Amino acid sequence: LAKTTQPISMDSYEGQEVNITCSHNNIATNDYITWYQQFPSQGPRFIIQGYKTKVTNEVASLFIPADRKSSTLSLPRVSLSDTAVYYCLVGLNNNDMRFGAGTRLTVKP
Template sequence: LAKTTQPISMDSYEGQEVNITCSHNNIATNDYITWYQQFPSQGPRFIIQGYKTKVTNEVASLFIPADRKSSTLSLPRVSLSDTAVYYCLVGDPSNDYKLSFGAGTTVTVRA
């Protein structure tokens, strides 16, 4: 499983855009990039997944450059309820996508 590196923590204010960058230098050809969100006392929740370029859904956007060695999760106009830990994961979906969670990025949104 490819190793990922992301910041330990980030602070933001309500209404701002939060961008979390994840490095995955040894990503393999068949690997996809997935982000999960975990609130306190809850299990992780899938946010978004992508392979290259840009993916957008109702929650976030995922930007992946051509070399795929990094990716950026963008949370638009965050609110207090977006305070959570965000995990970047890289893996091959055809391999039952065994997930290897790192330490994640703790995002704290303040009023």
């Protein structure tokens, strides 16, 4: 199982860019990197997925270096509503993908 390591918590202010890094040293060749967001009292929500280099969608960007041993979720210009827990998972077709404790992001005014 590819394990992931993320910071337990991060603080930011409205309008700033937030970068959350996830380490996955044992990622397998076929594994994808997937990020989820979870608000209190809700189930996690898929944000973005990537395999290598950079992926961008309307919510976030995902940067993956060539060795794929880490990845960085970038949230541009965060707002108070981005306060949530962010999870990084690695795996293929959801097999052996596990949620860790995630990173608790607090956005302050």
